[in-house]
Amino acid sequence: MDFLVFQYPMITIQACLDGLLLGILFALIAYGMALQWGVMNIINIAQGDLVILGGYIAYFMYLYGIHPAWGVIVSPIIMYFVGIAIYKLVINKVVDRDLFISILATFGISILFMQLMNFAFGADVVLANSGYGTTMLFDNNVVLPNSKIFSAFISIVFAICLVVYMKRSKLGRAIRATAQNARAAKILGVDTEKVYAATFGINAALCGVAGALISITFTIHPYMGLPYTIRSFMIVIVAGLGNLPGVAMSGMGLGIFEEFADYILGTEFRIGSVFLLLVLILVYRRFKLSRKREYLK
Amino acid sequence: MNKNSWILYIGILVFGLIAPFIFPAFKVQLSILCVLIVLATTWNIQGGEMGYNSFGNILFYGLGMYLCASVQVGMFFPLAEWTESGGEKTFVHTPSQFFQGMAVGLVVAAVVPTIVAGLIGYSILGLRGHYFAICTLGLGVAAGEISGGIEIIGAGQGFTTPPFPNIGGLEARGEFFYFLSFGALVLTFIAVRAIYTTRFRLILNAIRDNEDKAEAMGIETMKYKISGWMISAFFCGLAGGIMGGLVGYIDSTDVAFDGREMGVFMVLMAILGGKGTLWGPIIGATLFHFFKEGFWTFFLGWQYVALGVLIVVIVIYFPEGLMGWLREKYPERFGEVVDEADRKAQVELK
Numbered sequence: 001m002d003f004l005v006f007q008y009p010m011i012t013i014q015a016c017l018d019g020l021l022l023g024i025l026f027a028l029i030a031y032g033m034a035l036q037w038g039v040m041n042i043i044n045i046a047q048g049d050l051v052i053l054g055g056y057i058a059y060f061m062y063l064y065g066i067h068p069a070w071g072v073i074v075s076p077i078i079m080y081f082v083g084i085a086i087y088k089l090v091i092n093k094v095v096d097r098d099l100f101i102s103i104l105a106t107f108g109i110s111i112l113f114m115q116l117m118n119f120a121f122g123a124d125v126v127l128a129n130s131g132y133g134t135t136m137l138f139d140n141n142v143v144l145p146n147s148k149i150f151s152a153f154i155s156i157v158f159a160i161c162l163v164v165y166m167k168r169s170k171l172g173r174a175i176r177a178t179a180q181n182a183r184a185a186k187i188l189g190v191d192t193e194k195v196y197a198a199t200f201g202i203n204a205a206l207c208g209v210a211g212a213l214i215s216i217t218f219t220i221h222p223y224m225g226l227p228y229t230i231r232s233f234m235i236v237i238v239a240g241l242g243n244l245p246g247v248a249m250s251g252m253g254l255g256i257f258e259e260f261a262d263y264i265l266g267t268e269f270r271i272g273s274v275f276l277l278l279v280l281i282l283v284y285r286r287f288k289l290s291r292k293r294e295y296l297k
Numbered sequence: 298m299n300k301n302s303w304i305l306y307i308g309i310l311v312f313g314l315i316a317p318f319i320f321p322a323f324k325v326q327l328s329i330l331c332v333l334i335v336l337a338t339t340w341n342i343q344g345g346e347m348g349y350n351s352f353g354n355i356l357f358y359g360l361g362m363y364l365c366a367s368v369q370v371g372m373f374f375p376l377a378e379w380t381e382s383g384g385e386k387t388f389v390h391t392p393s394q395f396f397q398g399m400a401v402g403l404v405v406a407a408v409v410p411t412i413v414a415g416l417i418g419y420s421i422l423g424l425r426g427h428y429f430a431i432c433t434l435g436l437g438v439a440a441g442e443i444s445g446g447i448e449i450i451g452a453g454q455g456f457t458t459p460p461f462p463n464i465g466g467l468e469a470r471g472e473f474f475y476f477l478s479f480g481a482l483v484l485t486f487i488a489v490r491a492i493y494t495t496r497f498r499l500i501l502n503a504i505r506d507n508e509d510k511a512e513a514m515g516i517e518t519m520k521y522k523i524s525g526w527m528i529s530a531f532f533c534g535l536a537g538g539i540m541g542g543l544v545g546y547i548d549s550t551d552v553a554f555d556g557r558e559m560g561v562f563m564v565l566m567a568i569l570g571g572k573g574t575l576w577g578p579i580i581g582a583t584l585f586h587f588f589k590e591g592f593w594t595f596f597l598g599w600q601y602v603a604l605g606v607l608i609v610v611i612v613i614y615f616p617e618g619l620m621g622w623l624r625e626k627y628p629e630r631f632g633e634v635v636d637e638a639d640r641k642a643q644v645e646l647k
Contacts, residue, residue: 090609098616100426101612101616104608108609109609111557111605111608112605115601230434230435230438268442269443271442272439272441275436276443278432282424282432283421283423286428
């Protein structure tokens with residue numbers, strides 16, 4: 001237990017800012033989760049592993065002397081095709097089946113990815129050094145790495161691009177139509193199979209962006225995927241499907257919660273507190289709904 | 298129960314009793330197989346029969362593992378000093394202390410998770426479908442992460458369970474743990490088989506098929522859901538306690554709350570054999586154990602890759618499992634009366 005947070009306001013500000021910048025990244029991943037959940041009705045446990053894979057792409061660019069910030073462009077392009085490949089191989093067989101099947105199948109993909117990344121990239125914790133330096137605020141009491149600010153900025157840019165794309169483009173309209181009613185969309189001439197593939201590809205690309213940013217700002221490790229999946233799931237269930245401002249807000253809230261949990265409980269309980277928070281949120285919603293004799297579905 | 302099934306049961310029992318003497322080199326493997334069957338069978342109670350697919354039974358398994366070892370140590374020696382010393386044998390259990398500790402430990406390991414399941418059951422089992430699945434997944438991982446931060450049970454460095462007393466060497470150790478796990482298996486089988494002949498199973502099936510209707514019919518579904526989960530927890534805890542002694546070393550995320558391995562294995566074994574049947578999980582666990590040992594022996598290093606592929610293949614192509622496939626193929630053998638003309642007509646309709 002460390003009560004420094006309450007005695008020393010600068011740490012509070014530091015934690016809030018860190019959490020905010022981190023939360024924007026989470027919101028980006030969660031947006032991909034909400035997209036595929038809403039459109040294809042699948043829950044992708046391998047979401048976090050796609051993020052980590054995207055991070056490794058940026059890391060490799062860094063290793064070969066290219067500035068890792070370019071990973072923000074390269075990683076989504078590669079991840080888009082990875083996403084399409086996963087869709088063609090596995091996801092298209094689970095789309096209209098029971099959700100549990102999709103959870104288990106993507107769990108399998110997650111284990112597969114974890115191990116393949118472990119082989120390919122080694123089990124070390126790595127980060128791509130962007131060399132962006134830091135910004136000092138409040139008489140040098142609050143330290144903000146510029147890479148975090150950069151990553152938050154890029155996340156917002158991508159999120160805005162995506163929203164505009166979904167609103168304006170033909171494919172975006174088709175995706176939204178399929179999410180509303182897949183059968184009706186099919187009747188009206190939308191190739192839902194293509195829409196599904198594109199959705200999963202876009203989701204993977206978003207994961208790629210987020211992963212590249214995470215490899216710059218934080219660290220990546222082959223086995224770190226699952227917490228990202230759980231975080232994005234949590235953000236989506238708090239915000240609801242198709243509620244983008246909600247996703248952004250709850251993402252930032254989660255980021256701040258995590259930073260405070262880190263300070264107060266200690267770093268060893270950080271991931272544990274995230275998972276526990278998920279359980280608590282679900283239980284809270286369950287009790288809230290059960291008053292009206294409803295349940296989460 | 299007819300004569301044939303009695304012969305089958307007695308045959309299996311006799312085989313189980315003499316197996317460690319026929320295959321002395323595989324005692325540990327056979328013990329693990331018994332534990333896996335226990336886990337798969339009890340997962341099936343709420344996963345298959347009740348329709349609540351849980352990833353969180355690993356919670357009870359890990360809890361049982363830690364509890365059994367802690368009780369076994371804590372009854373005779375200070376627990377904190379034991380874990381502090383790591384693998385160093387500063388304290389040695391005498392044989393009688395070891396067995397007493399194990400006996401009490403196993404009882405605690407089975408009872409406490411049952412109580413925990415009862416306590417959290419009301420909150421967690423109000424969630425349905427995939428929310429339940431994800432919530433229990435979170436519960437299992439959270440337990441692993443949190444227990445990895447608790448000093449008294451070894452935190453990150455792990456917990457060495459009391460070594461087997463120096464009587465009879467490795468042979469005796471293997472036989473002891475084999476018969477312990479085989480005993481647990483027999484106990485589980487008898488209990489589950491007894492449960493499956495009662496109204497309780499029908500209620501669980503009703504919950505699986507349509508919970509709202511079951512409630513409308515006047516069944517207090519929550520009560521039965523919690524009981525079902527508690528039964529699962531009891532045997533999971535027991536299996537965990539035995540496994541802890543067998544492995545000899547407990548680590549929070551790699552052995553006890555190993556959602557990535559054991560937590561998925563139990564789901565997979567039940568699905569491979571066929572959810573919602575008595576024999577399905579048993580057959581599934583046996584097959585899976587062969588698969589797994591094959592992978593771990595011949596593809597060392599690639600085992601998780603193979604495992605991931607296996608999960609995807611099983612889930613996509615055999616969601617009904619072996620028993621489901623057999624049932625489709627030979628429905629008469631499962632006591633279903635099939636009108637051939639009707640069946641053909643149905644096929645054409647599709």
